[in-house]
Amino acid sequence: MGRSHVEYLSELGARVVIADVLDADGAELASELRGQNRDVVFVHLDVTSETNWARVVAHAQSLWGGLDGLVNNAGVTGTWGGPEVEDLSAWNATIAVNQTGSYLGIRHVAPLMRSAGGGAIVNVSSILGFVGDGDYFAYSASKGALRTMTRAAALKYANDAVRVNAICPGMVRTPMNDEEADADGYVSHTPLKRMAEPIEISRAVAFLLSDDASYITGSDLVIDGGYLAR
Known part of the structure; x- marks a missing residue:
């Protein structure tokens, strides 16, 4: 999804900093897009590191x-x-990336936006932040926490014209989900009977970053093919 976001936002004319722990992938994408005269750079980022x-x-x-x-x-x-299989080290690793990583991003970026007179933050949560999954215990917990963090940050920075929202995708066609053991089960319970394509998520990200969403903050945008409607 991150690759799709970068490609779509840069296509719209945004100057994009790709920040990723996968140096080779990020550098290659930045080089490819710069070859198309897009303003994209890559920097190494471990989101768990302040x-x-x-x-x-x-x-x-x-x-x-x-x-x-x-x-x-x-x-x-x-x-x-689930909790009896996922030991403390695995729990901590998941929370560190999914929850603490987003906290650190907000902590360090919001002051720049505040001093500049505004900005927009989009947190990528999940439908499992609503309904949970007993086998993905830490993941569900982290994505639920991220929805609450989004609301708290939206309230904190509203007076600074910094909007904070979350997108909550269902199953998206990515390499990570290609390995998901119960992918077919999720799709079978999705009214539209398919996974989302990454670009369908990227369009929502771009919308929430844009002035078209100027009166939206503290909200969840669910992109799930109708999964939560059940």
Whole structure:
């Protein structure tokens, strides 16, 4: 999904900082898009590291004077099997990326937006932040927490014209979900009977970052093919 977001936002004319722990993939994508005359750079980021966040934000500020938007997209599914299988180290690793990583992003980017007079933050949650999954215990917990964090941050920064929203995708066709053991089960319970394509999520991200969403903050945008309607 992150690749799709970068491609779509840069196509719309955004200047994009790709921040990822996968150096080769991020650098290759940035190089490819720069070859199309798009304003895209890559920087290494471990979202669980406050030092990394501080460095990345400072780099973006030095390049372009600030940041107008942040997409907290990094995520891991954790260990399958529930609380008796997912030991404390696996729990901590999942919470560190999915929840703490987004917290650190908000912590370091929001001050730049506040000083610039506004901005928009999009947190990538999940339908499992609503309904849970007993076998993806830490993942469900982290995505539910991210929805609450979104509301809290929206209230905190509303007076600074910084909007904070969450998107909550259902099953999306990505390499991670291609390995999902129960992918067919999710699709069978989805009224539209298919996975989402990454671009369908990216369009929603772009909308929430844009001025078209200027009166939307503290909200969840569910993109799930009707899954939660059941």
